[in-house]
Amino acid sequence: MNLRERVNAILHGRPFTGGVPVISFGYWVETLDLWAQQGHVTREEAEGYRRGGDNSQADRSVMNKLGFDFNWNNCFGGRNYLYPHFEEETLRVEKDGARVIRNSEGLIIRVHDGIVSIPAEIGTSMTGREAWEEMYLPRLTYSSDRVDQEALAKLKAEDATRTDPLGLHAGSLYGNIRNMLGVEGISFLAVDDEDLYREIIDTVGNLCYLVAKDVAESGVRFDYGHFWEDICFKTGPLVSPRVFAELVGPHYKRITAMLNDHGIDIVSLDCDGCIDLLVPIWLENGVNTMFPIEVGTWNASIAPWRALYGEELRGVGGMDKRVFAHDKAAIDAEIERLKPLVALGRYLPCPDHRIPPDAKFELVQYYCDRFRTTFA
8 A cells, every 4th residue: 555545544544554654743843953954954955845845855855854644734625815915014123123013914912033932912904893804804815816827737747656645735714814814813803803803714714615615626536634723732732622613613524525525535624732722623623633733741642532532533743752852762752652642543743743853863854754663
């Protein structure tokens, strides 16, 4: 069985041959910069990944050196968000050198050059209905040019020879709205102007549906659908589960039903943090594969979810990437921890987020080798 066939067989609970694939979720760009300085990857590979990201030629070259089979973020999608984005501009420079900027999503943030962290959110351009209708709604209105038909035609021509799984990126139904408004902004809007809050959710949901529908109707054979959200932190969601189920759930159901109609019955979702309270909402609305299952400080694992929801709940992720900073014994222990989880079926281990700069190149290689021989 080739890689594509194995992944589909595992996630559907069918017999397979050839071993469990070794899956990647990319790296911090600073990680590849450091590995280039150490001579493990080339400067061209580091710069290529910075420009092209996941599944670029540079990424595939680095994965080959490490021993990964493919990157789960191997997805194609249309422009299902702001189009065009805002032009980034510096609003002011503060005494400590921090820059206050309006970023490409209209969010006003404070950044320090050279410091790698989540920037401080201090405001948003989405200040009310007038701003929504003048600045945002035109950028979130469907048009046929949101899908690159030339790229789709190329994917379709490659269908017969493709051996790696390919995902259809269906967008973001809440995380991108949070990106536009900020955590504080979206939280206040939900209370201060419920009609506008609902309208924004419906507008984004409808846009994601129409763009995903265009892609699905292309005839390209996709192996899974994929959403991005990142709407949880270490103790739970950044949105009320009740409100999420009521307002956002129907948009998931509409999109996943459309994907199912086009033969795509595996639908994964990327959300960091403690997602436990949202898992049943996603599952009820057709999202059946959780990713990246962050071990982190909250010990996320597919095991308790499987006990609650059964085999319909799949998973990709859940491998504790922190062991890459330690030693071979830590890698061996992590492989042992993964064994009973793999035995549950319909689960593919993958580093639980992008590989950070403290990871040792040779330990990532060791992990890939040990994983391949253990789960052959």
